[in-house]
């Protein structure tokens with residue numbers, strides 16, 4: 001007779017135990033996750049359990065066990081054929097966050113292999129795959145074997161997650177999405193870390209965003225999420241470091257897809273915006289240190305600066321683009337990237353200092369233009385987006401150009417321009433400076 005999950009652990013008992021504040025064993029968590037993935041535990045029972053977790057939380061040990069149970073629900077990548085310490089990087093998502101496009105080739109050009117599986121944009125946040133796919137011909141749907149071979153040969157790849165990677169996360173996320181249980185720290189941490197663990201890297205650098213454009217709006221929650229993810233990584237034998245970084249305004253100037261690729265290329269040429277360049281150096285230095293390429297962060301940072309100066313990071317991006325079927329000339333000649341037919345200047349209607357730019361609102365304007373997705377099945381327009389010129393602290397006069405809208409039609413551009421102006425807060429005095437990196441956990 002077939003073994004059924006109910007013979008061992010009854011979902012009812014696990015829901016009740018968590019509801020009453022108990023701590024589940026690894027076996028109990030695994031039986032629930034496995035039973036759910038096999039279709040033996042009902043959606044309504046898992047929904048109730050998720051709500052119990054939402055209110056009662058999980059210990060670090062339980063969260064690590066949940067992460068492992070989820071990671072084991074599908075294929076676990078074996079990267080042992082790639083020499084060296086493989087270092088992955090993950091951002092919890094933001095607006096204008098193109099750091100992976102810079103950091104992945106830059107770190108690889110210093111000799112540390114970076115196998116990166118990325119996601120697509122959803123809601124107001126952009127996705128690395130959508131940005132990369134604005135390069136003509138570039139493929140992100142790559143078989144696992146080809147992905148591993150590319151990292152072995154070139155030192156890096158950025159591809160989409162395959163369907164067999166962490167199926168438990170896909171099923172659980174779909175339930176969380178409709179049961180108001182997405183914003184639970186143990187559930188977010190296990191969702192992110194299960195994909196990193198299954199991805200097979202030896203070490204992980206996490207960029208946990210805090211602010212209006214981030215999942216975690218306040219610094220305290222971002223710090224807690226970072227601590228939980230670092231604890232999971234170390235319990236599961238992966239060296240993990242997290243930086244908590246600012247997402248209270250868009251990162252850099254560009255928000256969209258091709259516009260962000262242009263800015264990433266400029267950054268690899270050493271001509272990028274200060275905040276983006278600084279964040280790439282901070283994250284990259286952590287990656288080089290975990291990868292054993294440098295003992296100290298200062299030394300690691302210098303290696304990265306040298307690779308920006310001598311163009312090795314940019315050449316690595318070109319090699320990666322070429323290996324994934326993209327047009328490598330588009331990285332040299334940025335006019336080969338898609339561009340929008342309408343570019344509209346957005347002028348300030350007030351005078352003073354930019355106090356802040358609501359990053360989530362900017363992300364939503366980009367989605368309305370077509371640069372992001374309102375629903376999973378939507379297609380993104382690679383050409384449209386925004387250039388946010390005046391950032392926090394800038395002094396603006398009435399009529400100054402504060403941003404550019406890249407749109408398909410003048411109508412779209414005008415609507416986006418008024419949405420963008422609403423995202424700006426302008427006041428009479430300069431704002432208090434806000435650090436780019438709020439803290440480090442690791």
Ligand code: URA
Pocket residue numbers: 092182187188189191192215
């Ligand atoms: N990103 C993920 O991958 N999972 C979550 O639950 C939240 C953000």
